[in-house]
Amino acid sequence: MTARPLMDVRGLSKAFPAPQGLLARLRGEPRRAVQALSDVHLSVQRGETLGIVGESGCGKSTLARCLVRLQDADRGEVQYEDLDVLRLRGPDLRRYNRRVQMIFQDPYSSLNPRMTVGQMLREALSVHRLRPPGEQAARIQELLTLVGLPPQAAGRYPHEFSGGQRQRVGIARALALEPDCLIADELVSALDVSVQAQVVNLLLELQERLGLTVLFVAHDLRLVRHLSHRVAVMYLGRVVEVAPTEELFRAPKHPYTQALLAAAPTLDPARRADAPAITGELPSPLNVPSGCAFRTRCPHAFDRCAAERPLPTDVGGAQVACHLYSAPDSAVPG
Amino acid sequence: MTAALTPAAPAAPRARRRWPKPTLLIGLLLLALLLIAALFPTQLAPFSPTEFDYNAILQGPTAKHPFGTDNFGRDVLSRVIYGTRIDLQIALFTTLFPFIFGTLLGAVTGYAGRWSDALVGRVADLVVVFPFLVLVIAIVAVLGPGLTNLYVAVSAVGWVSYWRLTRGEVLTQKKAEYAQAGRVLGYSPARILLRHLLPNAVTPAIVYLMTDMSLGILLGASLGYLGLGAQPPTPEWGVMVADGKNFMATAWWISTFPGLALTLAGVTFSLIGDGLADVLRPRT
Amino acid sequence: VTRGGQLVYGRYADSLFLDPVLNDANLDIWILTNLYDTLLQPTADGKGVQPGLASRYSVSKDGKVMTLTLRAGLKFADGSALTAQDVKWSLDRARQPDAGAWSSSLASISSVTASGSTVTLNLKTPDPTLPAALATFNAAIMPQKLFTAAPGKNDAEKAKAFAEKPVGSGPFVLSEWKRGSYMVLKRNPYYWKKGEDGKALPYLDSVRFEIIPDDNTRILKLQAGELQGAEFIPLSRVAELRSSPRVNMTLFPSTKVNSILMNNRPTLNDGTVNPLSDVKVRQALNYATNKQALIQVVTYGTGKEMKSYMSSTTPLFDASQKGYPYDLAKAKSLLAASKFKNGFDVTVLATSGSADDLALLTALQQMWGALGVRLKIEQLDAPTKTARYRANDFQMRTAAWTNDINDPSQITSYYALFSNIESVHTGFKSAEIDKLFAQSQQETSRVKRASQYRTIQSIYLNAAPIIYLYETPYPVALAKNVRGFVQIPLGNNIFAGASLEK
Amino acid sequence: MSAEPLLRVRDLDVRIPTPAGTLHVVRGVTFDVQPGEMLGLVGESGSGKSVTLRAMMGLYRRPITVSGTVEFAGQNLLRASEAQWQATRGAQIGMIFQEPMSALNPVLTVGTQIMENLRTHRGLRGRAAAERAAELLDLTGIPSPRARLNDYPHQFSGGMRQRAMIAIALASEPKLLLADEPTTALDVTIQDQILRLLLRLREELNMSVILVTHDLGVIAQTCDRVAVMYGGRLMETAPVGALFREPRHAYSLGLLRSLPGSGARRAPLQPIPGGPPNLLALPPGCAFSPRCAYASGACLGAEPPLVPVAPGRDSACVHAAALPRLSGEVSA
Amino acid sequence: MHSNYVLKRLLQIIPTFLAVMLVVFLLVRLLPGDPASAILGDRATADIVERTNRQLGLDQPLPTQFALFVWNLLQGNLGDSISLKVPVLRLIGERLPVTLFLTVYAAALGLLLAVPLAVLAAVRRNTWVDALIRGVFQVGLSLPVFYVALQLLTLLGARLGWFPIGGYGSGTLGHLYHLFLPALTLGLNLAAVLVRTLRSSVIEVITAEYVEFARAKGLRPRLIMTRHVLRNALIPTVTLLGLNIGALIGGAVITETVFAIPGVGRLMVDAIFGRDYPVIQGLTLTFAVIVSLVFLLTDLIHARLDPRTELS
Ligand SMILES: Nc1ncnc2c1ncn2[C@@H]1O[C@H](COP(=O)(O)OP(=O)(O)OP(=O)(O)O)[C@@H](O)[C@H]1O
Numbered sequence A: 001m002t003a004r005p006l007m008d009v010r011g012l013s014k015a016f017p018a019p020q021g022l023l024a025r026l027r028g029e030p031r032r033a034v035q036a037l038s039d040v041h042l043s044v045q046r047g048e049t050l051g052i053v054g055e056s057g058c059g060k061s062t063l064a065r066c067l068v069r070l071q072d073a074d075r076g077e078v079q080y081e082d083l084d085v086l087r088l089r090g091p092d093l094r095r096y097n098r099r100v101q102m103i104f105q106d107p108y109s110s111l112n113p114r115m116t117v118g119q120m121l122r123e124a125l126s127v128h129r130l131r132p133p134g135e136q137a138a139r140i141q142e143l144l145t146l147v148g149l150p151p152q153a154a155g156r157y158p159h160e161f162s163g164g165q166r167q168r169v170g171i172a173r174a175l176a177l178e179p180d181c182l183i184a185d186e187l188v189s190a191l192d193v194s195v196q197a198q199v200v201n202l203l204l205e206l207q208e209r210l211g212l213t214v215l216f217v218a219h220d221l222r223l224v225r226h227l228s229h230r231v232a233v234m235y236l237g238r239v240v241e242v243a244p245t246e247e248l249f250r251a252p253k254h255p256y257t258q259a260l261l262a263a264a265p266t267l268d269p270a271r272r273a274d275a276p277a278i279t280g281e282l283p284s285p286l287n288v289p290s291g292c293a294f295r296t297r298c299p300h301a302f303d304r305c306a307a308e309r310p311l312p313t314d315v316g317g318a319q320v321a322c323h324l325y326s327a328p329d330s331a332v333p334g
Numbered sequence B: 001m002t003a004a005l006t007p008a009a010p011a012a013p014r015a016r017r018r019w020p021k022p023t024l025l026i027g028l029l030l031l032a033l034l035l036i037a038a039l040f041p042t043q044l045a046p047f048s049p050t051e052f053d054y055n056a057i058l059q060g061p062t063a064k065h066p067f068g069t070d071n072f073g074r075d076v077l078s079r080v081i082y083g084t085r086i087d088l089q090i091a092l093f094t095t096l097f098p099f100i101f102g103t104l105l106g107a108v109t110g111y112a113g114r115w116s117d118a119l120v121g122r123v124a125d126l127v128v129v130f131p132f133l134v135l136v137i138a139i140v141a142v143l144g145p146g147l148t149n150l151y152v153a154v155s156a157v158g159w160v161s162y163w164r165l166t167r168g169e170v171l172t173q174k175k176a177e178y179a180q181a182g183r184v185l186g187y188s189p190a191r192i193l194l195r196h197l198l199p200n201a202v203t204p205a206i207v208y209l210m211t212d213m214s215l216g217i218l219l220g221a222s223l224g225y226l227g228l229g230a231q232p233p234t235p236e237w238g239v240m241v242a243d244g245k246n247f248m249a250t251a252w253w254i255s256t257f258p259g260l261a262l263t264l265a266g267v268t269f270s271l272i273g274d275g276l277a278d279v280l281r282p283r284t
Numbered sequence C: 001v002t003r004g005g006q007l008v009y010g011r012y013a014d015s016l017f018l019d020p021v022l023n024d025a026n027l028d029i030w031i032l033t034n035l036y037d038t039l040l041q042p043t044a045d046g047k048g049v050q051p052g053l054a055s056r057y058s059v060s061k062d063g064k065v066m067t068l069t070l071r072a073g074l075k076f077a078d079g080s081a082l083t084a085q086d087v088k089w090s091l092d093r094a095r096q097p098d099a100g101a102w103s104s105s106l107a108s109i110s111s112v113t114a115s116g117s118t119v120t121l122n123l124k125t126p127d128p129t130l131p132a133a134l135a136t137f138n139a140a141i142m143p144q145k146l147f148t149a150a151p152g153k154n155d156a157e158k159a160k161a162f163a164e165k166p167v168g169s170g171p172f173v174l175s176e177w178k179r180g181s182y183m184v185l186k187r188n189p190y191y192w193k194k195g196e197d198g199k200a201l202p203y204l205d206s207v208r209f210e211i212i213p214d215d216n217t218r219i220l221k222l223q224a225g226e227l228q229g230a231e232f233i234p235l236s237r238v239a240e241l242r243s244s245p246r247v248n249m250t251l252f253p254s255t256k257v258n259s260i261l262m263n264n265r266p267t268l269n270d271g272t273v274n275p276l277s278d279v280k281v282r283q284a285l286n287y288a289t290n291k292q293a294l295i296q297v298v299t300y301g302t303g304k305e306m307k308s309y310m311s312s313t314t315p316l317f318d319a320s321q322k323g324y325p326y327d328l329a330k331a332k333s334l335l336a337a338s339k340f341k342n343g344f345d346v347t348v349l350a351t352s353g354s355a356d357d358l359a360l361l362t363a364l365q366q367m368w369g370a371l372g373v374r375l376k377i378e379q380l381d382a383p384t385k386t387a388r389y390r391a392n393d394f395q396m397r398t399a400a401w402t403n404d405i406n407d408p409s410q411i412t413s414y415y416a417l418f419s420n421i422e423s424v425h426t427g428f429k430s431a432e433i434d435k436l437f438a439q440s441q442q443e444t445s446r447v448k449r450a451s452q453y454r455t456i457q458s459i460y461l462n463a464a465p466i467i468y469l470y471e472t473p474y475p476v477a478l479a480k481n482v483r484g485f486v487q488i489p490l491g492n493n494i495f496a497g498a499s500l501e502k
Numbered sequence D: 001m002s003a004e005p006l007l008r009v010r011d012l013d014v015r016i017p018t019p020a021g022t023l024h025v026v027r028g029v030t031f032d033v034q035p036g037e038m039l040g041l042v043g044e045s046g047s048g049k050s051v052t053l054r055a056m057m058g059l060y061r062r063p064i065t066v067s068g069t070v071e072f073a074g075q076n077l078l079r080a081s082e083a084q085w086q087a088t089r090g091a092q093i094g095m096i097f098q099e100p101m102s103a104l105n106p107v108l109t110v111g112t113q114i115m116e117n118l119r120t121h122r123g124l125r126g127r128a129a130a131e132r133a134a135e136l137l138d139l140t141g142i143p144s145p146r147a148r149l150n151d152y153p154h155q156f157s158g159g160m161r162q163r164a165m166i167a168i169a170l171a172s173e174p175k176l177l178l179a180d181e182p183t184t185a186l187d188v189t190i191q192d193q194i195l196r197l198l199l200r201l202r203e204e205l206n207m208s209v210i211l212v213t214h215d216l217g218v219i220a221q222t223c224d225r226v227a228v229m230y231g232g233r234l235m236e237t238a239p240v241g242a243l244f245r246e247p248r249h250a251y252s253l254g255l256l257r258s259l260p261g262s263g264a265r266r267a268p269l270q271p272i273p274g275g276p277p278n279l280l281a282l283p284p285g286c287a288f289s290p291r292c293a294y295a296s297g298a299c300l301g302a303e304p305p306l307v308p309v310a311p312g313r314d315s316a317c318v319h320a321a322a323l324p325r326l327s328g329e330v331s332a
Numbered sequence E: 001m002h003s004n005y006v007l008k009r010l011l012q013i014i015p016t017f018l019a020v021m022l023v024v025f026l027l028v029r030l031l032p033g034d035p036a037s038a039i040l041g042d043r044a045t046a047d048i049v050e051r052t053n054r055q056l057g058l059d060q061p062l063p064t065q066f067a068l069f070v071w072n073l074l075q076g077n078l079g080d081s082i083s084l085k086v087p088v089l090r091l092i093g094e095r096l097p098v099t100l101f102l103t104v105y106a107a108a109l110g111l112l113l114a115v116p117l118a119v120l121a122a123v124r125r126n127t128w129v130d131a132l133i134r135g136v137f138q139v140g141l142s143l144p145v146f147y148v149a150l151q152l153l154t155l156l157g158a159r160l161g162w163f164p165i166g167g168y169g170s171g172t173l174g175h176l177y178h179l180f181l182p183a184l185t186l187g188l189n190l191a192a193v194l195v196r197t198l199r200s201s202v203i204e205v206i207t208a209e210y211v212e213f214a215r216a217k218g219l220r221p222r223l224i225m226t227r228h229v230l231r232n233a234l235i236p237t238v239t240l241l242g243l244n245i246g247a248l249i250g251g252a253v254i255t256e257t258v259f260a261i262p263g264v265g266r267l268m269v270d271a272i273f274g275r276d277y278p279v280i281q282g283l284t285l286t287f288a289v290i291v292s293l294v295f296l297l298t299d300l301i302h303a304r305l306d307p308r309t310e311l312s
């Protein structure tokens, strides 16, 4: 924790303005917006795997996309080594992107259906001039072997592959650029468990061999637990808890983390919970509750939660944004 | 693609090569027929398409004139054969510019969005709400009638459809993850647009192109009715149908055979369009 | 004859403006005389004039005074009396120099006086064309009171208002008009002319004009019995309809001549040399034109070879004119003797959409091709063609003419006189014709005038400023039970004597 | 467990002709459902779970052929007349689909879609139907149900759509509910709520449920019995506890082993190698054999049938007896 | 919510309208030939032409003419027809209803033909029924309108005598009777366009999950077809119909000519060939407004049919 992080995210915010009618605009009504990211702080250490979990719409993808500059954040700062990421332009940005690669969730739409795997890889190599044309073929073979695809795969189109194989292609394409950091957004969510394990193994192996730093965005808690060194839990655009993996799963601090862990079905038929872990729907992202966003579904909510937004506090190795922990007299729920 | 390729260990069921449906094959076959007629009219046609024969005026179909003769004694079969080139040319030239221009513009404004999109949108509005006939007649009146001017007039308007189609498709495609991947991979916008988006976004435009070709021929025929189409003695099918309308009661063959030729061309383009839609659909 | 009933007549286009003086189009002219009567009327054969509102007229010895006597008890269609004052007012209005395109036909009148039933016209010079001019639509008699009572600040506005609901003394009166769709003319109960049964004309209760622009539709409608008459039958269908049992296909003789006008000037507007300026070339083209073939191909045998620039139905047409019989050998030798023995390119302006033009020109392309003359057809829409033509920016153009006045002077002044519109913009100029024409305009002797016209026609033929083609009739298809309808050679549709028999 | 099953499926076969050839998608599927029982149907994507349910509902027509017997309350539905189907489909057997967004008609209000069911099967209309529809929404836990009746599906969140779909299926008070991956598209917290809702409704209405899923955790938490499907065939059926303790099919075993959590953190997982079988070119013998660690020559003969291997347990694995137990390996 | 959108769209029409105004004004004046030549014909002498031009104000500089045109327009005055000498507004008032009636009639007939046949083709897809339906419409789509019109006229009008040959009739019933054949001509053409789209959208909808779900609910097939399938399948058709209405109004000329219908199409052609500037200008502006409104209406109907539509 003392080493200088590879990537440091400070106060990152991003809102998507909701469509607003002309009359409303003429009447001067305030513009409503989806607050996809709200004052997010995170740091990633070199070589570590940081898991990011949270319910649908909590901003995981937006965070990932802001980090690779697919989306422009509204506020905040992202420091990558010495680079001020959010201010990079043109060639500098492309050079940064080469080092920080993203792998996408959807194995079906993330590959151009009209290019062969070989063409895709060759393009990546030649655009960034990573290999002279003569050596590209060899490098392509190397990459395919690296991700466990047969050499003939270079001549095939995406539709000729299974979902798991396509994800391998996506990984190969990202690796072609020899990045330091991979951001994997729901990399295996679309895959069957039996295939999931293959891709996860690949990721583990690559990380080992290439010393990659990985941001692993997922909603499968079991997977995140298996892969990550640390885990960040998000809720409605905010990071509510960051902790070392074992710590988080053994003793979740934030009530939302607790609920999330309780809701995940365990594989033991003997241990069945009776009551729902959490009640109520996710609030509309257009209308995030004041104070603590989770208070509307939180069994422990009290007055202060509505009035004041909790700030991240260190609680036994974890960072938790919850008033239960910020007030000295509060009792830690079990 | 190598047929010898066997699925390696963790391989998916190899998707079968999708053979073009019979529609496309028939369509291409008919097109080949039309192209032969267009390329070798001299060899195929028994008579000159323009030479009068005062001794053979308004003769019904016979062995010598299988499609009969017209009011100048010209052989209708020969005229239909010679007309193929003209009508295919109409089909091509009424759509070529709109297709290229509209598609590229649609790709660019769909991708760039903002003011370029808004500006082109307004111009498209103007073109669409402007009565087409006024425009056509105006252009024809300025440049004189004839096919070139038909092309100019149609081009001035026709690009809008392609622009719309491609723009809409690019808007959809640019949200697809492969397009975003291109950005993360550090590709330039031009590369993403031309290498990645356009090939995937152009299918509806190509399919529409086929419909548009038959519409182009029909438009030529309609303008022929108003006297603004092809010039005599050019044997153009639409004009031939229009010329034959006074003889419908007494010499049905004059308008019927070119009418059949028009239908044949329409069916050809439609079959190819349907077939292409099938073949060009990206496989997933 | 049977009285009563409505005759439905299919026209290809609607009238535009029903003012006798200010209108410009045949669409108006050809039906106007049903609404407005004139002092004299053209005879049905088009060769002379007959009494109209005036029962008789006389011309003074020196030819400078014309006296007309009005019939007794004349009334307008609203029942008000038609007086000599109306006549004076109408003629004065029609002869104002800036009133419409037709005022020149009455230009010889210096003043009009009216007293009782007598109208006196004082002339500047003797005018042999005046009786014909008085039988022409623009000299129609209008009700002064009703016209001046029409809303509007000036004559032009009043004319617009009046033309919407015209009242005249013709056999019919407008009762309903839905522009672009139909027009209904009702019988004028006060019409002066008597029918065969001794009672006042017209026989019909009403005439309804249906506007049907498409030729085929007009014919279908006639065949279905929805029309009793249809104008402008395509000549290609005449033979077919002649053999139809339900239709009476009629070809009314006309003054229509079809020709190709040539630019006779030495150079064209763009400065290039104009082969057509060579008279030998023009004659050669005329000889190379196979009129009989054209008559077969273009008019389906209904036409007639054109021998003079004026139609054979025009008064003073010279029957001894030979025209240009088809003679390819002569044409070739003429061309060989010209500066253009190897042939040349020439462009002809055609009216776009005109099937007849196209048929004609395609045929000519082939005929002249034998001479080495390559004819290019340039189709233009009518106003463009007119503009090009008026700017003398053409080599050849298709043209047709019909007389509006029953006198050869009209066509001659346009076709042969440079001073009017440069001899229909051909640029043809003949001092001799100019002189003869000026004389003929004041020549009261019909014999002398005829000989003047004979010379004019011969000179013109020899100079060949135009390609002589053919005369065509007015093709009208009528239901079998229609009697007494005529379209006179001037084109006027006369419904006064028409009836629907049982 | 009573002796007389509510549903008896025997030798269900589904063949789907495609341009590339006929897919034999469901092959000889045989199982029973007892009244009030919740049966889980697991398997990888494409293993034929949805097709099995749809075939049972009689949703397949012409070029697709369905054979075998589906006996519901003593009547073979596959031989049923259109009228009998009318009385059964939707009325006695309800079904909920995997994707609530695409399974709800986007242009009709949720209320309309519930009420057309009430009208067809319960004869309710007008106000009475609206009352009942609101009750049903309430039952599935949608707040202010009366107002929500007039909303369109896109105005609902994913969880609410799934609930609405359950409400529609329940409108006719069916005896059997076919639930095709009802929670796959949902977040864990919402999935938890929906599963609990299903459990409660089964209790209250004594419904039988067939729950299709590929999430073994969901099975573990909700079902009484499990059927494991692979390549269009049932590989194993077992009471849920027994399966997780002691899978008797190599495929079930592989599936359970490939899940994370069984080994040390960041240690390699134990995936099943390869991918799902190509239905157009099935391997000889056991469809799973090419991926199976235990495969032997015996697997390559005739396709092993589903046979009883223990009381209440069937397996189609030649090596059923030789498979190891999973002792506490699986836990989360 | 929608009023917002309507307002915005109406505001967007204004610049389009202004552009159309300028373009048509310049365009007609760019045309070779002038009104005087057009109405006076070949024989007119130079001074008569000049006089006529003066009377029409066409001797003024273009900016002056344009200013006058705009000024009159602001007062709701489109000027007088040069050849017919009546106010353009009155002409349009007389002729436009005819064309609109014909258009709506044609659209109705087109839908009436297209919907059942497209559904039939979709349900029986890839059978001979499907092939027949698509084939027949394809033939209709490949033949020029005037040819189809003449054939219908000859067969149903003249030969069988079921319908009058041309004309407009009087009274709504009369219009319906007289305009049947022209509406059918246009409707067939429209139907040919619609059938293609509708067929594929019916196929798409028939195989959609929600239709499966409706069947799983045990609904009667009729209800499924009408409420679930058709309603959804018609949504893209509405847009297509809207796009085609403009073409229908603009393309009615030939039908109007063949069937002798006094609509704006013919008025327009006559005006162009007669260089009747005020009529061309007036009709073009009217056309632009109508088409813009039709598009707006289409989008509103679309939004009505499909609650998911976000109008913006
Ligand atoms: N381009 C966009 N325009 C408008 N709103 C957006 C956009 N992208 C995301 N949002 C909204 O921002 C919020 C966060 O979205 P995001 O995709 O980051 O969530 P997520 O955590 O990745 O969810 P999931 O697990 O479903 O992928 C959501 O409410 C989403 O609707």
Ligand SMILES: Nc1ncnc2c1ncn2[C@@H]1O[C@H](COP(=O)(O)OP(=O)(O)OP(=O)(O)O)[C@@H](O)[C@H]1O
Pocket: D016, D018, D023, D025, D043, D044, D045, D046, D047, D048, D049, D050, D051, D052, D214, D279
């Ligand atoms: N209508 C159809 N046409 C062609 N193939 C089909 C059709 N329906 C299903 N299939 C094929 O049948 C097989 C089984 O499909 P099914 O939908 O039952 O799988 P599943 O087990 O439900 O998978 P998932 O978990 O992805 O829902 C698949 O290979 C699928 O591609």
Ligand SMILES: [Mg+2]
Pocket: A060, A061, A062, A185, A186
């Ligand atoms: Mg996401």
Ligand SMILES: [Mg+2]
Pocket: D049, D050, D051, D098, D180, D181
């Ligand atoms: Mg499924």
